[in-house]
Amino acid sequence: MPAERIHLVRHGEVHNPSRVLYGRLPGFHLSEDGRRMAQDAADHVKSLGRPVRSLVCSPLDRTRESAAPFAAAFALQPVIDARVIEPTNVFEGRRMQRALRNPMNWWHLRTPALPSWGEPYLEVVERMQAAMRDAWERTPSGDAVIVSHQLPIWITHLAVAGLPLRHDPRRRRCDLSSVTSFELVGDDWREVDYAEPAQTAGAVDVGAV
Numbered sequence: 001m002p003a004e005r006i007h008l009v010r011h012g013e014v015h016n017p018s019r020v021l022y023g024r025l026p027g028f029h030l031s032e033d034g035r036r037m038a039q040d041a042a043d044h045v046k047s048l049g050r051p052v053r054s055l056v057c058s059p060l061d062r063t064r065e066s067a068a069p070f071a072a073a074f075a076l077q078p079v080i081d082a083r084v085i086e087p088t089n090v091f092e093g094r095r096m097q098r099a100l101r102n103p104m105n106w107w108h109l110r111t112p113a114l115p116s117w118g119e120p121y122l123e124v125v126e127r128m129q130a131a132m133r134d135a136w137e138r139t140p141s142g143d144a145v146i147v148s149h150q151l152p153i154w155i156t157h158l159a160v161a162g163l164p165l166r167h168d169p170r171r172r173r174c175d176l177s178s179v180t181s182f183e184l185v186g187d188d189w190r191e192v193d194y195a196e197p198a199q200t201a202g203a204v205d206v207g208a209v
Contacts (some may be wrong), residue, residue, distance in 0.1 A: 003054070004136075004143055004183070005183050006182050007045055007146070008134075008181050009070075009145055009177065010150055011062040011176070012035060012036070012038040013030065013033050013034035014028050014204070015028070015030065015031040017134070019128075020096065021092055021093070022207045023087075024060065024089075025085055026060075027061070030062055030065045034065075034066070037176050038066040038177055041177040042073045042198070050143045051074075052074040052076070053142035054076065054145070055071060055074065055076040055077070058084045058149065063071065064080070066177070078133055083128065083130060084149075084176045089117060089208060090197050091209060096206065113164075125159045128148070128155070128156045129159070131146065131191070134196075149170070151169075151208060151209075161167050162194045175198070175205075176203055178195065178196045178198075179193070
């Protein structure tokens with residue numbers, strides 16, 4: 001039998017004192033609070049009483065570190081899957097507010113529905129759902145956890161809900177260490193739950209667009 005449920009878990013807070021858009025840049029690790037948030041997410045999924053039989057995470061440091069509490073809680077070895085990675089972004093390494101004040105960068109904002117500043121939303125949806133389906137099929141019953149990033153998780157939510165992929169990044173319902181859960185019904189994904197088990201008040205959360 002395949003899996004019963006897939007939980008898309010966002011990573012915890014990243015140590016980012018310069019408040020840059022880190023995107024796929026290396027060397028950005030969880031903060032001390034971020035590690036606590038990741039543990040809170042794992043504790044939440046454990047409290048559901050559902051057996052988690054597989055664990056996937058993106059190759060970036062912050063997701064690998066956020067997967068560690070799940071690996072310990074469920075005695076699993078994380079599978080690294082580049083399909084659940086953060087999208088590309090031309091503003092990587094820069095502070096967004098400062099970048100937007102430069103008219104030379106306005107060209108990157110010409111087609112927000114695509115978006116023109118990074119990987120197309122539709123491509124993100126396609127790779128995320130392919131990774132989800134593979135995790136679903138190879139999980140021998142029970143649940144699967146995929147530790148990913150805000151934009152891939154949120155854009156998956158929009159696609160599953162049948163909503164337009166264009167959106168305001170400031171209005172995403174995908175907090176640090178949140179858990180968005182899905183089931184596959186026939187050939188269609190259905191969102192079944194969303195939880196924010198971690199205390200994130202005061203957290204720095206400016207890492208991606």
